[in-house]
Amino acid sequence: MSEYVSNPEEAKEYVPRYRLLYSMIAITFVLFAMRLWYLQIISGNELREFSEKNRIKQNKISSPRGLMLDRNGKVLVENLPGFEAILSPQYIENLELMASIVGPILDIEPDKIVQKVQKSRKQNGAFSQVRLKENLSREEVFRLKRIRLDTPGLEIRESIVRFYPLKEDGAQVFGYVAEISKRQIPLMNELYKNVFTFEQGDIIGKSGLEETLERDIRGTDGLSFIQVDAHGRETSTQTPNIYGEQIRDQEPVHGNNAVLTIDRDVQEAAFKSMLDNQRIGAAFAMKSNGEVLAWVSTPSFNPNDFSTGFSSSTWSRLVNDPFKPLRNKVIQDYKSPGSTFKPFVAVAALSEKVVTPTTLVAAPGVFMFGRRPYHDSNRNGYGSITIYEAIERSSNVFFFKMGIALGVDKMFAYINPLGIGQKTGVELAREVAGTMPNSEWKKATVGEEWQPGENLSTAIGQGFVEATPIQMAVAYNAIGTEGKVVKPFIIRKIIDQEGKVLKENFPQVVRDLTETQNTGIKVSQETFKVVKEGMRRVANGDRGTARFWKVPGVPMAGKTGTAQVIGFSADQIYASCTARPIHMRHHGWFVAWAPAENPEITVAVLAEHSCHGNTGAAPIVRDIVQAYFQKYHPEMIEAGLKELKMNKTTKINLPATVSEGE
């Protein structure tokens, strides 16, 4: 032991080096303390936020869109609970096998499922779920449920589905919803700056009122904050949120409801009538103050198919259909108004004193203008007639003469203020303006001088004149109300979930033709009364072109019309219009209001390729008017029926073909 029990003084040799060790410890302490100060005190808040972002995952809870209700509170568009298919990648045993089983059920290619899952695994980890398909159909749910037990990782979860109880009826006006496309995201974010922020996966209104009302009926999406661990597994949140208790789940806010001016019963009657008569085209009804009552466009599509995730074949079928089911024909199909244009010319002619109500005008079956014969559809002609008869029986020659006398620019001065060639301004997007020509317009667009012969075709609503059904309704309504051009509207008000009114729209008269217009014209009430009488006779007179389609007790006033699809030459090939292939047949118009004296509603029907305005379009107008008055004025119809029984004279036989002009 002596070896080690040495002189203690020897150990003192180390003393100077101890100082070095002490200072090393001191330096380390200070260095670490500074670093801890920097991390925990200076960067503390920032790093705390990072740690929060690490663990808090935000999940979007999509809010239900607002409902659409009709004028009486009946549901037009609503939300239903639906189902969606979800995959939890961590439980999937064999991805390829799973995809090959689930793919065919959901109509998704198995490869796409595999890709989707792999992509999500890479980006979000194995614990974050993958949404395979939203809004499963009933059948898909059943089929998935059957295989679910043998397919670990597959889940069926509840969701919200937009539901259109009217299905095809009014699909173009209510529109449909679908997932926002990548291309649309920046556009929508620009459009709804400071209101909404759209991101992939969001459901938006793609057409119709769903699109128009986006701002009002879209709710505020909620957020749920889930605590996840490093592997993405959800963990219970016993730990309070670090930002105090501020971060709570944000409940989604239900979108506001829209009350429309539509009347569901009238809407359904209109659609039913179009279907029953197998009509392609548009039916539009509004109250004389501009409130839209019914809006139908056929053929149609079922917007619920979009909600339940349409297949590409459904889409291409809709897009390639020659009769354009997706198009909103009420505002987008512009056709020659044909004879329905004549009352406008009558207004101009009377106002310009070309004729007086009592003037007799010769209206033979053929009219020579220059070296060309212009035929009336009634080859025998009508003899000498007044303007009343000319409207009632739809004499072409009478209006040829008016057209020549007025000239296109005079016609324009009266008819353009009526709304032809102008957008009505109804709330739906993509409305077209149609055309009301004048000489200036022709020079600008066609590059030629106005030809005198074109006055003839314009006067009977052919040639350059083109109008949409909604324009026709507005213009007729202006005649019926003796001068008031209204702005049709469909959104009555926006109400919140408690029923509080947030926004309200009121009837709006755009122009009153009894006052001087900026085209320099002014129409007297007497003039309107004359034209109204002529049009009353169309539906009620002994020789009226629409006399077979009456509503008992409710006298209508209107005008039928036929728009030529192909020039007269086609007549030489085909014996009659109905003998033609369907796409070459004429379009039939009937636009009318009721009651004739004091209009309450105005209806316009464009029955495309139906050959005639009377047989093609008038029955639908009749059904719509009947539905409306049955509901709101049943006493009128009752009285009318009583009268019919007493007289026992009226026997309504529908003629197989109508050879009368119109």
Next chain:
Amino acid sequence: MDLSIQVEERTLFKRLDLNFILVIFALNVIGLINLYSATHGPHSLEVEPLFISQFMWLGIGWSVFFICTLIDYAIVGRIAIWIYIINLGALLYTTFFGKVALGAQRWIDFGFFRYQPSETMKLALIMLLAKILSNRATTGFGMGLKELTFPLIILLLPFGLVVEQPDLGTGMMLAAIGGSMILFTKVKKSILAVVVIAIIVAAPAAWQFGLREYQKNRILTFMSPTNDPRGTGYNSIQSKIAVGSGRFLGKGFRKGTQSQLEFLPERHTDFIYSVLSEEHGFVGSMMTMGLFCMLFVLGLRIAVNSRDKFGALLSVGVLCYVFWHMFVNIGMVIGLLPIVGVPLPLLSYGGSSMLTTMAGLGLLSSVAYRRYLF
């Protein structure tokens, strides 16, 4: 004769450095509390039993501590060479037949306990170096080449084996501890200069051929952790977030989201200090740092007051062991040093580390116990 009476008066209790023992105990308590939190997250069922086993290791550790205290450390000096040789044998066996964990062979599996020879090697090295260096003259210019040869061989043998495993962290620890002890005994300035130059020259070559890919990555990541936040930089970033997010007072016991939700890797071993910093904030971190400093200061006082050179060197060696581990571990956790798998003495989970540390501190205590010559 008078002196022998004096010896009897110094009872066992009075001879112990109680302050030193209390500081160790305080660090143990902090370690246990913190380990409980680290092993009881919502999804950490598999690490929960580790808390109980650490408790057991702590009990064994304290037993070893008192056994070491009671043994005259002079005996340790005499058998140091044998301890070293046996340990070297175990290390050889591990390096070539040991259990592979995390891509390296570090353990010999005894079933209930996986023995890690590289850990005890640190202590064996300290003992043997202390023994040899205590015979070297420390006055004058310091040790020359001739005097350095044997200590260097003793150091480089285990160093080479550990690096071969590969366990660069432990290797560096061995080098740091041995190097510190040699420098403490004083080395000729000319040799120091040569060594410094040699290191500078050899560094690029060592980078090119000596380091494995993952080791290079760790160093590169340390330079710029944000380059690969999901990969090699992940640990470093998450640890810094954990430490920083603790702010002044911490998130509270078992409320550290970074650790509880497993964003922190190796949270019960290498990153135990981040758990502490996250849950107990600046206050807790500094308290623990302060306790470590107290441990060093008390330890150095023991060394200063030791009765002989061997005791002093043994004390300094053990202190270097604790110091370098603490320095590298905390330095790594707070983002001052690259990620190196080095446990934090007394706080990290691990039987080998716990036993080695407690044995070493027991030796220090023994030096204190025998500071009186008679």
